[in-house]
Amino acid sequence: MPGILLDTLNRKNTAQRPIWLMRQAGRYLPEYRALRAEKGGFLELVYDCEAAAEVTLQPVRRFGFDGAILFSDILIVPYAMGQNLEFLAGEGPRLSPPLVDQALETLEMVPQRLQPIYNTVSRVREQLSPETTLLGFAGSPWTVATYMVAGEGSRDQHVTRAMAYRDPEAFQTIIDSISAVTVEYLCGQIEAGAESVQLFDSWSGTLAPDEFERWVIAPNAFIASQIKARFPHVPVIGFPKGAGAKLAAYARETGVDAVGVDETVDPLWAAAELPDGMPVQGNLDPLLLLAGSASLEQRAIAILEAFADRPHVFNLGHGIDRHTPISHVERLLATIRNWRG
Numbered sequence: 001m002p003g004i005l006l007d008t009l010n011r012k013n014t015a016q017r018p019i020w021l022m023r024q025a026g027r028y029l030p031e032y033r034a035l036r037a038e039k040g041g042f043l044e045l046v047y048d049c050e051a052a053a054e055v056t057l058q059p060v061r062r063f064g065f066d067g068a069i070l071f072s073d074i075l076i077v078p079y080a081m082g083q084n085l086e087f088l089a090g091e092g093p094r095l096s097p098p099l100v101d102q103a104l105e106t107l108e109m110v111p112q113r114l115q116p117i118y119n120t121v122s123r124v125r126e127q128l129s130p131e132t133t134l135l136g137f138a139g140s141p142w143t144v145a146t147y148m149v150a151g152e153g154s155r156d157q158h159v160t161r162a163m164a165y166r167d168p169e170a171f172q173t174i175i176d177s178i179s180a181v182t183v184e185y186l187c188g189q190i191e192a193g194a195e196s197v198q199l200f201d202s203w204s205g206t207l208a209p210d211e212f213e214r215w216v217i218a219p220n221a222f223i224a225s226q227i228k229a230r231f232p233h234v235p236v237i238g239f240p241k242g243a244g245a246k247l248a249a250y251a252r253e254t255g256v257d258a259v260g261v262d263e264t265v266d267p268l269w270a271a272a273e274l275p276d277g278m279p280v281q282g283n284l285d286p287l288l289l290l291a292g293s294a295s296l297e298q299r300a301i302a303i304l305e306a307f308a309d310r311p312h313v314f315n316l317g318h319g320i321d322r323h324t325p326i327s328h329v330e331r332l333l334a335t336i337r338n339w340r341g
Contacts, residue, residue, distance in 0.1 A: 010257075013341070017314045019315065025068075053123035067133045139199075168214075194234075199239065221253060247273075258278065267302070279310070280313070289316065296328065
């Protein structure tokens, strides 16, 4: 029997709201920190299938979340496309060579770098209860491209945005290549046992409207259509962080089954403007969960009430902060579990 998360993603407006948290498998958990210390670097942990499965399951065991999100990273796709990937302590990920000075054609695909991720999905599915939905994911092409072009993350993605303006044909080739690999990657996760997949577009908010249409909506629509052609019953969640008013066009035009809403969006606006009946996911501010102030429960209930008339997956507006106390997560869970629409 499917759980309430999968039911909700399939447009059932359940009285109890399902909940999972972006980045729920990770650094705020002491059991994760212990395993990470034992295994070493982040990439080594991702590619240790047994350990990665354990990390994926840890928050479900502790909190009873309705979904388990695969423990991996959005940069596995460029790694499989032939870029070198390193995670430097205190500095974050580095991809080389950066495509701002190197042609995409110089990279050589390494598809075997995807197989261990599929193995992790299979291991998790074997150990997960049928009521808990297993979520796969990938980065959306625009966000992945920002790392591939610049070789690292940045606050405003200026290197990649400038390249897209300067040489849109070359940049389109990069986007198309990422899109094609992402389709295969997500379909591989589904074949291994993922019951839904999410596209993370963490940097979509830096784009002008025309650029958003070309580099966010169009490639996400392509990926969603390809997945639906092969797996018509697998829900696709699109999460364009920072999209703001462009979120409504994203929801209408990409063909995703559900849309994630970040913390900057008024849930009352989203409830009114997004397509009727479309499941919505979000959108508590991760910093409010970190702070755990007296308004935590009040804000959570306000979000629940705003989305009471449509299918709603409770989540954060982005990933849980690494310093979030366990007790704050427990408070939030109690609030969600005790609410009935």
